[in-house]
Amino acid sequence: MNNNNEEKAILGVDFSMGRRIAAFVAILTIYFFYCYNFMVGTFVRPTLINEFGFTLQNASSIFAILSFGTIPGTIIFGMCSTRFGKKKTLMGIALLFASMTFLPLLDPTSYNLWRGARFVTGFSLGGVFGTAIPLITELFPQKYRGKLAAICTSTFSVAMIFAGQLYGALGDANWKILLWTAIIPPIIGVILVFFLVPDDSAHMKQMREEAAKENIKINYFEMYKGKYFFIGLGVILLSGANFVSYAGYSNNATTYLTTVLGMSAATAGSIYSLQGIGQLIGYNFWGFISDKFGRKAPLIGMASVSVIIFFFSKLGGGDIKLFYVLSFLLGISFGFSGAWGAYYTELFPQKFRSLSAGISFNGGRIVSTFALPMVAGVAATAWGMKGVFTIVMIVALIGAVIWFFLPETLVKNKKEETCLNENLK
Structure with missing residues (x-):
């Protein structure tokens, strides 16, 4: 690219x-x-x-x-x-x-x-x-x-x-x-x-x-011309999938644990808090991975979100220890967006870098503004909370697929890197 x-x-x-x-x-x-x-x-x-x-x-x-x-x-x-x-x-x-x-x-x-x-x-x-x-x-x-x-x-x-x-x-x-x-x-x-x-x-x-x-x-208008229209649309949809899957799960996790599985608020809160700790680690873990193996490598984390939420929804009220483990792992997986700032900036020609990162990331909020109320409405239907989790899993998988078809931007230019490294000494 x-x-x-x-x-x-x-x-x-x-x-x-x-x-x-x-x-x-x-x-x-x-x-x-x-x-x-x-x-x-x-x-x-x-x-x-x-x-x-x-x-x-x-x-x-x-x-x-x-x-x-x-x-x-x-x-x-x-x-x-x-x-x-x-x-x-x-x-x-x-x-x-x-x-x-x-x-x-x-x-x-x-x-x-x-x-x-x-x-x-x-x-x-x-x-x-x-x-x-x-x-x-x-x-x-x-x-x-x-x-x-x-x-x-x-x-x-x-x-x-x-x-x-x-x-x-x-x-x-x-x-x-x-x-x-x-x-x-x-x-x-x-x-x-x-x-x-x-x-x-x-x-x-x-x-x-x-x-x-x-x-x-x-x-x-110029930034989105030609092939960059599809790239731009792809990253906005990718960001939207992130916001929808994250908020769709996070907004309902403690409610599910307390009202469906009958846990105490204290237990549900402590399980949920481990997601935050895992996410803090996950952001930096996937950032390292993206610099080492490519900007698209963290899509593994996005796909993992679906898998972990699937197992999360299958556990019972007595599986407290497993809930702790899955919440922590889910937090790490949700850190997949950690390197998006670099990725979204690199996806477009340099003259558009002042424009590309912000709209690519925050443009996803437009998607989530319309999608999240519909996701929340599922909880009131016969599908219930497990229906919400099913939608979240599907959205995360769709996001991973979109990401897979977007270009890779990590470029290894040995001559240039040598010159830059000399300047950094």
């Missing part, structure tokens, strides 16, 4: 490995608190309901609207990246979601202020994946990209653990302090990115000029 010219364009070609890692840490700081911002509802929802008198429906709608903002944000900030560069765009995004997280503190009893602020927050969060991951991709040789993308993806699990521990320590009474932990760190990340990450504006200008010579504009 990629040719040699595409692999040569890497930011900061004179950077040592130490400087590249410092730049990666700066980007990762913003990425971590992008993930962390999704946990804000955990911090403030009880206060909105118990102290400010919001209804449960109102409180839920405030945070549900965040997801609706991510799709337009992905598209708009992708275009900003092509015009202003990914570094400047990422900095602007972080400042925007930090300020929008702060805004409700000015009038925390206002439903409309919360709702508007969380929508704009979601809009800005939608641009993070598509700007941060391509920056990392262009900072490092290909053999590191899968692992680094997986580290970024795995921070979502770390953010959940961190948020849970912090909320447990401070509690509802300190909700404002908890909110500030989602406001100040991204600003620190912006400062780090400003000083440590090389500016890609000149590189993006060069890409626009080269595209103009070919009478091409860097936009989504």
